[in-house]
Amino acid sequence: MSIEVSALNVFYGDFHALHDVSLHVPERSMTGIVGANGHGKSTLLKAICGLLRPRSGTITWRGERIDGLDAPDLVARGIVHVAEARHLFVDMTVRENLMLGAYATRDRAAVRARLDRVFALYPRLAERQGQVAGTLSGGEAQMLALGRGMMAGAELMAIDEPSLGLAPALTELMLDTIAAINAAGTTILLVEQSLPLIAGRVSPVYEIEEGKVRPAGDGEGAGA
Amino acid sequence: MMLTLTNIFFSGLSLGAIYCIFALGLSLVYGTSRVLNFAYGSMYMTAAYGAWLLSDGWLGLNYPGVFLVLMPAAFAFGLLVERFVIRPVRNRPQWKTATMMTTLGFAFVLDNLNLVVFGPTAKAMPPLMEGAVQILGVTVANQTLAVVGLALLAVAVLQAFLTWAPLGQAMRAVSQDMAGAAIVGIRVNRVFALGFGLSAMLAAFAALLLSPVYLVSPLGGWPPFLKAFVIVVFGGLGSTQGVMWAAFILAFVEAAVIAVFGATWILPVWFVVLLAVLLVRPRGLMGKWGN
Numbered sequence: 001m002s003i004e005v006s007a008l009n010v011f012y013g014d015f016h017a018l019h020d021v022s023l024h025v026p027e028r029s030m031t032g033i034v035g036a037n038g039h040g041k042s043t044l045l046k047a048i049c050g051l052l053r054p055r056s057g058t059i060t061w062r063g064e065r066i067d068g069l070d071a072p073d074l075v076a077r078g079i080v081h082v083a084e085a086r087h088l089f090v091d092m093t094v095r096e097n098l099m100l101g102a103y104a105t106r107d108r109a110a111v112r113a114r115l116d117r118v119f120a121l122y123p124r125l126a127e128r129q130g131q132v133a134g135t136l137s138g139g140e141a142q143m144l145a146l147g148r149g150m151m152a153g154a155e156l157m158a159i160d161e162p163s164l165g166l167a168p169a170l171t172e173l174m175l176d177t178i179a180a181i182n183a184a185g186t187t188i189l190l191v192e193q194s195l196p197l198i199a200g201r202v203s204p205v206y207e208i209e210e211g212k213v214r215p216a217g218d219g220e221g222a223g224a
Numbered sequence: 225m226m227l228t229l230t231n232i233f234f235s236g237l238s239l240g241a242i243y244c245i246f247a248l249g250l251s252l253v254y255g256t257s258r259v260l261n262f263a264y265g266s267m268y269m270t271a272a273y274g275a276w277l278l279s280d281g282w283l284g285l286n287y288p289g290v291f292l293v294l295m296p297a298a299f300a301f302g303l304l305v306e307r308f309v310i311r312p313v314r315n316r317p318q319w320k321t322a323t324m325m326t327t328l329g330f331a332f333v334l335d336n337l338n339l340v341v342f343g344p345t346a347k348a349m350p351p352l353m354e355g356a357v358q359i360l361g362v363t364v365a366n367q368t369l370a371v372v373g374l375a376l377l378a379v380a381v382l383q384a385f386l387t388w389a390p391l392g393q394a395m396r397a398v399s400q401d402m403a404g405a406a407i408v409g410i411r412v413n414r415v416f417a418l419g420f421g422l423s424a425m426l427a428a429f430a431a432l433l434l435s436p437v438y439l440v441s442p443l444g445g446w447p448p449f450l451k452a453f454v455i456v457v458f459g460g461l462g463s464t465q466g467v468m469w470a471a472f473i474l475a476f477v478e479a480a481v482i483a484v485f486g487a488t489w490i491l492p493v494w495f496v497v498l499l500a501v502l503l504v505r506p507r508g509l510m511g512k513w514g515n
Contacts, residue, residue: 087404
């Protein structure tokens with residue numbers, strides 16, 4: 001089992017955002033979590049990726065307890081967060097953004113190989129290497145966020161709403177590339193608002209509602 | 225007339241170079257950690273006392289010797305300030321106000337420590353260089369030329385560090401998007417500490433260059449702090465490029481004001497220029513004020 005979350009509780013001050021959340025993400029799977037805005041999807045991803053401290057419960061990664069570790073420690077273990085807000089370095093070029101994705105990697109040959117993979121998957125980024133990230137279109141910015149996650153050498157990529165603000169055709173393209181990243185061996189934990197959007201692509205699937213998570217079948221045909 | 229212009233040019237250039245390194249230290253900390261460091265002027269003065277102790281005051285080192293001891297000491301001091309003054313109040317609600325107030329309190333602590341340890345009498349430092357040269361009919365002190373050269377060199381080194389060094393890139397990343405920096409594996413707390421260390425080094429370097437000209441006194445850090453604050457707001461909080469432009473623009477304004485109206489008019493004219501810029505560009509010359 002890649003990620004195992006059990007009885008996780010997260011609070012924002014007095015607000016109980018996640019209630020006894022348990023789920024597992026099988027190794028090499030593309031696991032989905034669906035739910036409406038404000039029900040705790042992003043909170044759950046942030047807690048898994050070390051950006052929020054849970055109040056109780058455990059998170060394990062390949063058998064090791066990781067709740068309580070900070071994001072940089074998790075990046076070093078291959079757990080990479082691709083945020084909904086993208087969090088790009090807007091005054092830097094596409095290339096500088098990608099290279100910073102590999103900030104924690106010292107092996108130059110590995111960085112080079114990852115950059116080639118990113119450019120093969122997203123030729124647009126290769127064309128726009130020298131462009132400042134703040135001037136990219138929404139689709140290109142999402143590609144850059146995913147590319148930057150690949151540069152970190154992610155073994156588990158937790159992706160928060162890659163469809164946000166994108167046209168349907170572009171969303172499909174984005175999901176296709178995420179499936180390609182998954183096929184190349186990276187475990188994916190994908191969060192989206194609507195099940196039909198990702199049904200058939202993800203398995204297992206969980207539903208999140210008011211901070212509570214329950215399994216929603218294996219994803220095959222669900223909601224279609 | 226020509227002579228006046230040449231004079232204004234040289235004094236503007238030397239002031240601009242000094243303002244540049246001094247204000248960059250303030251801007252660097254704001255840019256990375258969003259802390260407005262009110263103790264910056266006092267840290268500058270503390271470094272000036274350190275330079276005085278290392279030279280005339282106690283050890284009698286020459287300027288290269290003072291430089292070699294003072295720079296690492298200032299860096300370490302900056303790290304300690306971040307660790308023990310800033311970090312304890314950082315992860316709390318209202319931390320922007322809290323850290324600002326904490327640095328103000330720390331400024332008073334440093335000022336009064338300096339007053340108790342060194343007394344109210346100002347200390348003088350030996351000149352960096354003696355003599356003067358004639359350039360385009362104007363007498364320019366070698367001291368001024370040395371200050372300009374060293375300050376511009378420091379700015380160039382800092383720019384190169386921020387552009388090419390991995391740690392420098394991490395600092396820029398943190399200043400552009402703190403959460404983005406954390407998710408690529410940058411340890412944001414270390415970058416804050418580094419920012420404070422570098423900032424203290426810049427303040428110490430400015431102290432080294434300025435102390436031979438101005439005296440070292442317990443409250444002597446406040447006027448330069450005030451000027452650095454105006455420069456940083458003028459340039460756009462946290463923007464390195466903006467600070468450099470602002471430093472030189474305001475330095476030339478200052479030199480011209482001194483030549484035409486006299487030194488008492490510097491700050492009034494500065495504030496008029498600042499207000500004019502903020503009316504047109506509310507975020508300063510190049511400010512973004514992103515989080």
